[in-house]
Amino acid sequence: MSGIPVEVLNGLSNAGSILSLIAQEIAVSRPALQAHTGLSRVTVTQRVNALLGAGLICESDDMQATGGRPSRVLALNSACGYVLVANIGETQIQLAMLTATAAMIAQSTCARHADAAPEHTLQQIADGFEALRRDHAGGAAGQMLLAISLSLPAPVDYENCRVYGPSVLPGWEDLDIAGFFSQRFTAPVYGENDVNAMTLHQHRACFATEPNLVFIKAGTGIGSGIISQNRLLRGARGVAGDIGHIQMRAGLGKDTLPQCRCGKTGCVEAQAAGWALARDLTSAGTPAKTARDVMAAFTMNQPLALDLVAQSGRILGDVIAGMISVLNPGCIVIGGTLAGAGDVLLNGIRQQVAQQCLPAATQNLRICAAPPARQSELFGAALLALEDVFSSCQVEGTLIRFAQRSLRAMV
Incomplete structure (x- = not known):
């Protein structure tokens, strides 16, 4: 994505609402985007073209009926970025890299020792994430890291990404999980209770x-x-x-x-x-x-x-x-x-x-x-992060990070 023209990146500055609607599959055609945003056809076309040029969305050969001439369907480009997720279990930690549309790219596991210090476990996860990125340097790791997300077997203060209260994770109470990962990765960090992650995946899937x-x-x-x-x-x-x-x-x-x-x-x-x-x-x-x-x-x-x-x-x-x-x-x-x-x-x-x-x-x-669904915690953790980074509240920040990363790659 380093070859994106500067004028295309500049065109992303006001395209957040369009990207959010497409990513959430609320509006997936140009006429539908006009109807939802109230923007003119010319403005919608300009912003869609900027998103297409940046590789954030793609246009399929499928057509959507619009009441007039059928319009091509727009979708989030699964290759525009990736998420790194971890599910902390009682005896092992599952790690995975998924696309921007929550499709599995790669995964690994490592043993978890219940008596290990929380910082040691977080270090294991961070090292595992780096290994996934290194081993897939020719693919997703050349793209943007959209988010990091953890599934935890404990009560979680979602807004602050912290464990609190008694749980099977003693010593984790009020640990700054997001702060730990922010030292090594440039991306928002999410934490969620494992059952909530499973629930989200079961519902969406x-x-x-x-x-x-x-x-x-x-x-x-x-x-x-x-x-x-x-x-x-x-x-x-x-x-x-x-x-x-x-x-x-x-x-x-x-x-x-x-x-x-x-x-x-x-x-x-x-x-x-x-x-x-x-x-x-x-x-x-x-x-x-x-x-x-x-x-x-x-x-x-x-x-x-x-x-x-x-x-x-x-x-x-x-x-x-x-x-x-x-x-x-x-x-x-x-x-x-x-x-x-x-x-x-x-x-x-x-x-x-x-x-x-x-x-x-x-x-x-x-x-x-529940239908059989392996690794629901991993997929759920990815979904909750992706739904947030492309939400109407957060999408502008996602676009800013994308543009900054692309500009740095040009230097």
Whole structure:
């Protein structure tokens, strides 16, 4: 992109709104752009031509009906830049490079040690990002780094890209994640809770026609993400949907309420998450540590594993019934390792929902297992960053960085 004429780069100064509409697929033809912006045909043409000349958008051979003569379809050029994303898991870190349209370019993994200092883990990620760029120097790394985005197994203050509160990431509280990466990379830095990242990917990839959706991750831990009017609902501090730590005082017949990893007793996680089911299996003589171990016993038709998964469904159904009454979603999507149990888990959820919710809230409500979607956290982290850098609020800054980078390349 270093060969872009200076006059083309100068023409980008007012093209942000056009780029944003095209990137978000709100308006993908010249007539549609005129209608959305109120700009003249000549002005729209000038700005579209500048974006085309800079390689930020492309024009396909597809035609869109406009009420008059069909117009060519415009789209964001996937090769105009790339994002670097990381998903921090309990035992490993997934790293990836994706295009401007969230298509996978390359990925790698590295081991994560739970007792490692946060700065060490961030250093691992930064080094991994540099390796991805180095190994793909002939492709995406010659383009613009649009953003860095992290998926984290913890409550995240999205606005400030910081972990806060107790989590499985001890020592990360209030760590300046964006500041760390800004020392080595010139791009905005995003951080998001892993379940929210999964929710965004599931919605955009599989349930885009459903504007109000709740995604439940039932794995070793339990969490949820909420889509309201097609937007991710984070709440005031980013912990909206943290259902794993709702305390079920009734305990569904339990004599004593179990202690949760957070230190409290009776949390949903402590009764229905994979680690809790593994605890109960181990106590009964079947060694297990994670949700995968539980599902291995479930697949072998181990009676206690079957009962525990069914009970997990009923506990989740109790919580989901409350969410339905408050949020009135059109679809409940169950993902995570335990979702592999299919109807054994889902029937318990459906049973509790049917018993507790008013018919008006459940009419046409769909409760289903999530379609298989590998690496949802990576794709979700990429999507949230891309949607922001090309949003109407941020796109001008993206264009400025693009023009500055291109001008430096000419020197």
